[in-house]
Amino acid sequence: MPASLESPEALIARLFPFFLLFDLSDGDPRIENAGDSVNEWLAGLVDRSAVDLFAIVRPHKRIVSTEALYASVGEVVFLEHIPTRRRLRGGILTWGTDRLMFVGSPLVTAEDKLENLELRLSDFAPHDATADIVIMAQFAKLQVRDIERQQLSIAQLAEDRAELDQTASTDPLTLLANRRALWAGWASVRRSRGEDATQTLLYIDVDGFKQINDEHGHHIGDEVLKILAERMRLGVKDRDMVGRLGGDEFVVLFDRLRPDRAAEVANRIQALLTAPVETSAGVVEISASMGLAHVQLGQELDEAIRDADTAMYRGRQRGRGSLTVFDPVMGKEREERRALTHDLRAALDSGEGFVPWFHPIVDVGTGTVMGFEALARWFHPTRGLVRPDIFIGVAEGAGLVDRLDGTILKQALACQSRWQEIQPGLTLHANLSGRSLSRATAPSIAAALDAAGVNARDVVIEVTESWFIDQHRVEILQAIADIGVGLQLDDFGTGYSSMTHLQAFPIDGLKIDRSFVSGIADNERDRSLVEATISMARSLHLDVVAEGVETEAVAESLNAMGCQWAQGYLYSRPVPADEAAALLGRSGLRSD
Amino acid sequence: MYGMVNRGIRDLVLAECGAEAWDGICERIGLSSTDFNDSTNYDDAVTYDLVGEVSNELGWTPEDVLIAFGRHWVLFTGREGWGGLFDMAGDDMRTFVEGLDALHARVQASMPRSRMPSFAVSDAGDGVLDVEYRSDRPGLGPMVVGLLGGLAEHFEESWTVEHLGRLDDGQGEHFRLHPSPVQDRVDAGIA
Ligand code: HEM
Numbered sequence: 001m002p003a004s005l006e007s008p009e010a011l012i013a014r015l016f017p018f019f020l021l022f023d024l025s026d027g028d029p030r031i032e033n034a035g036d037s038v039n040e041w042l043a044g045l046v047d048r049s050a051v052d053l054f055a056i057v058r059p060h061k062r063i064v065s066t067e068a069l070y071a072s073v074g075e076v077v078f079l080e081h082i083p084t085r086r087r088l089r090g091g092i093l094t095w096g097t098d099r100l101m102f103v104g105s106p107l108v109t110a111e112d113k114l115e116n117l118e119l120r121l122s123d124f125a126p127h128d129a130t131a132d133i134v135i136m137a138q139f140a141k142l143q144v145r146d147i148e149r150q151q152l153s154i155a156q157l158a159e160d161r162a163e164l165d166q167t168a169s170t171d172p173l174t175l176l177a178n179r180r181a182l183w184a185g186w187a188s189v190r191r192s193r194g195e196d197a198t199q200t201l202l203y204i205d206v207d208g209f210k211q212i213n214d215e216h217g218h219h220i221g222d223e224v225l226k227i228l229a230e231r232m233r234l235g236v237k238d239r240d241m242v243g244r245l246g247g248d249e250f251v252v253l254f255d256r257l258r259p260d261r262a263a264e265v266a267n268r269i270q271a272l273l274t275a276p277v278e279t280s281a282g283v284v285e286i287s288a289s290m291g292l293a294h295v296q297l298g299q300e301l302d303e304a305i306r307d308a309d310t311a312m313y314r315g316r317q318r319g320r321g322s323l324t325v326f327d328p329v330m331g332k333e334r335e336e337r338r339a340l341t342h343d344l345r346a347a348l349d350s351g352e353g354f355v356p357w358f359h360p361i362v363d364v365g366t367g368t369v370m371g372f373e374a375l376a377r378w379f380h381p382t383r384g385l386v387r388p389d390i391f392i393g394v395a396e397g398a399g400l401v402d403r404l405d406g407t408i409l410k411q412a413l414a415c416q417s418r419w420q421e422i423q424p425g426l427t428l429h430a431n432l433s434g435r436s437l438s439r440a441t442a443p444s445i446a447a448a449l450d451a452a453g454v455n456a457r458d459v460v461i462e463v464t465e466s467w468f469i470d471q472h473r474v475e476i477l478q479a480i481a482d483i484g485v486g487l488q489l490d491d492f493g494t495g496y497s498s499m500t501h502l503q504a505f506p507i508d509g510l511k512i513d514r515s516f517v518s519g520i521a522d523n524e525r526d527r528s529l530v531e532a533t534i535s536m537a538r539s540l541h542l543d544v545v546a547e548g549v550e551t552e553a554v555a556e557s558l559n560a561m562g563c564q565w566a567q568g569y570l571y572s573r574p575v576p577a578d579e580a581a582a583l584l585g586r587s588g589l590r591s592d
Numbered sequence: 593m594y595g596m597v598n599r600g601i602r603d604l605v606l607a608e609c610g611a612e613a614w615d616g617i618c619e620r621i622g623l624s625s626t627d628f629n630d631s632t633n634y635d636d637a638v639t640y641d642l643v644g645e646v647s648n649e650l651g652w653t654p655e656d657v658l659i660a661f662g663r664h665w666v667l668f669t670g671r672e673g674w675g676g677l678f679d680m681a682g683d684d685m686r687t688f689v690e691g692l693d694a695l696h697a698r699v700q701a702s703m704p705r706s707r708m709p710s711f712a713v714s715d716a717g718d719g720v721l722d723v724e725y726r727s728d729r730p731g732l733g734p735m736v737v738g739l740l741g742g743l744a745e746h747f748e749e750s751w752t753v754e755h756l757g758r759l760d761d762g763q764g765e766h767f768r769l770h771p772s773p774v775q776d777r778v779d780a781g782i783a
Contacts, residue, residue: 121680121694132701139702142673182657
């Protein structure tokens with residue numbers, strides 16, 4: 001039906017599916033007609049009294065009465081359907097005489113769910129914005145969801161990022177800071193506190209960690225490191241940074257720790273670390289050497305670590321479990337050491353600089369040269385002669401002793417092979433540093449003998465006593481002895497070995513340390529000690545050499561005690577090869 | 593089109609073959625993000641590219657992708673967030689499709705940049721319904737097949753959707769909804 005032909009009521013009904021027509025002619029308002037939607041929604045409205053069904057809740061709460069309805073004309077009113085409590089919102093118009101018309105919509109707020117109101121979109125007139133409110137509310141929810149989803153993905157991103165940073169900055173084994181994080185931490189402290197501020201740094205190195213690994217395997221080593229890392233973390237404040245530099249090396253960057261408190265804190269950590277560590281392979285005893293350095297933030301972290309490391313190294317030389325504070329003097333020594341290490345390696349590479357000098361070993365009775373001990377000498381291109389105690393330490397620290405021992409042995413054997421033609425039976429004593437002895441030692445000695453054409457019988461290898469403590473090394477020594485060379489215990493008396501202990505080793509001689517020998521002429525205690533040593537050695541069929549013989553009196557005492565061989569300044573100082581050659585075959589040898 | 597449409601495609605791919613496939617699809621068509629905002633308007637090209645790439649990935653024809661997407665949208669994605677509207681739009685297939693324009697028009701009030709389609713329903717006799725779909729976007733006919741099919745499932749009514757091709761005026765596509773015999777419904781596992 002074209003709109004123009006519709007009855008006014010039909011038109012109203014189409015435009016306002018929620019209209020109510022009140023008939024007021026009878027005193028109490030009666031519902032004469034209602035829109036389809038409202039009639040269905042609220043069920044059974046038509047021809048009923050409005051008084052029982054509706055209340056006005058806005059603008060003022062009141063009972064529906066003719067009076068109240070008239071009073072509300074032209075205002076926005078909320079009608080509440082009493083049985084269902086559903087509400088309508090709209091306005092009241094006058095409709096002819098004795099009639100009023102309510103036109104409106106269900107009262108819907110954004111919180112309402114239209115579906116709960118059991119209404120359909122088609123219930124609403126096209127211009128009725130009520131449905132739009134619902135849709136807009138749903139759309140708003142959609143937008144909120146979008147935002148949440150974005151936030152979620154941003155949060156996820158941030159989390160991923162944090163995780164990435166974490167793995168990039170933690171040591172995977174111990175979960176301590178790794179190098180990268182330490183360096184970043186240093187830089188950020190420097191930024192916030194300035195280059196002039198000082199920082200305390202503790203360097204921690206587990207003593208004998210290599211042995212733990214060797215003895216129990218790497219997985220136990222790893223277990224130990226994890227536990228120690230945890231203890232370190234416990235020993236410091238949260239704001240201090242504990243990091244692992246690698247292997248068994250750790251560093252603690254203290255946050256504003258007063259230098260005078262540092263040692264106390266370091267000792268506390270030390271105490272935590274030295275408690276026995278329980279691993280799946282049993283309890284492992286641990287100690288750690290530590291170096292403390294108070295450094296300026298202006299320094300690079302590597303330098304700071306090096307200082308603390310230097311201190312640690314210094315302390316460790318005196319024994320395990322030490323705590324040493326860095327002193328600038330140590331820095332100078334370190335520089336010195338580094339330069340020497342460099343030069344020493346260069347000398348070994350070029351084969352120039354290291355030569356053997358020879359210290360005669362004489363028959364005490366006749367003063368005849370029976371052999372030589374080859375001693376390493378280093379002629380440094382700019383420093384001249386470097387003291388052996390210095391360069392041997394450097395070589396040991398740099399792991400170059402075996403090369404050093406090797407080059408000396410080789411040169412000395414070359415001399416030996418020439419000299420034996422002049423004096424058959426001459427023996428060559430060569431020193432091998434305990435640190436360089438390994439399974440590879442015996443084969444390399446054999447090869448050197450071969451190359452020089454020297455008979456093994458005419459060579460004695462001297463090994464320091466302190467090295468013998470370890471029973472595990474018997475095999476290595478046995479292998480050397482099996483070549484046929486003599487094995488002699490150097491510096492006898494300074495170490496821990498007892499005679500019975502010595503029986504376990506394949507040695508055939510010992511050299512009594514100079515510190516006992518020099519005193520025998522006038523010190524009763526030294527004399528009886530040396531005497532006892534000599535007689536015991538004799539009963540064990542060991543050759544004895546007394547070193548450090550400087551006076552005739554000492555030589556006479558030794559002779560009287562039955563000591564056959566001696567070495568010392570009384571006879572000669574160590575001399576270069578050409579001078580040594582001149583001593584061959586001489587008897588009654590005395591220094592000039 | 594608004595993101596909810598594209599997200600429907602995403603949900604379909606995720607359900608069919610997982611996140612990895614979806615990430616690959618997004619990468620190949622150069623999308624920086626693998627998710628869509630429902631309430632953001634995206635270029636139509638994104639939707640078309642997606643359909644093309646999903647078709648490559650799944651080895652389906654683009655038409656099949658659109659059909660599957662339409663069905664998936666009505667049954668899953670569209671219900672999410674718009675469930676209330678679904679329930680308000682009608683209790684049966686016919687009323688719902690008849691009311692689609694009103695629904696889209698209302699939705700458009702919230703999504704001012706959308707370009708909504710138009711649907712007209714008429715009786716073709718014997719319970720058969722003629723549906724005319726009009727849109728200024730080309731090629732989405734198969735999607736309507738899926739949407740109508742999904743609607744039938746939603747209302748648990750059994751209709752067979754027939755796509756008759758373009759309308760005479762060239763402004764859209766023509767469909768026919770056939771009430772399916774009960775046996776078909778049993779076969780389809782609906783009854
Ligand atoms: C709650 C239900 C629904 C909502 C909220 C809704 C909303 C939308 C929206 C936002 C668009 C995108 C338009 C643009 O971004 O430009 C759209 C497109 C479309 N809708 Fe719906 N829709 C609903 C239900 C349906 C149903 C049941 C059909 C079934 C036939 C349908 C058919 C279509 C089609 C074919 C399009 C593609 C646009 C085009 O052809 O141009 N919609 N709808």
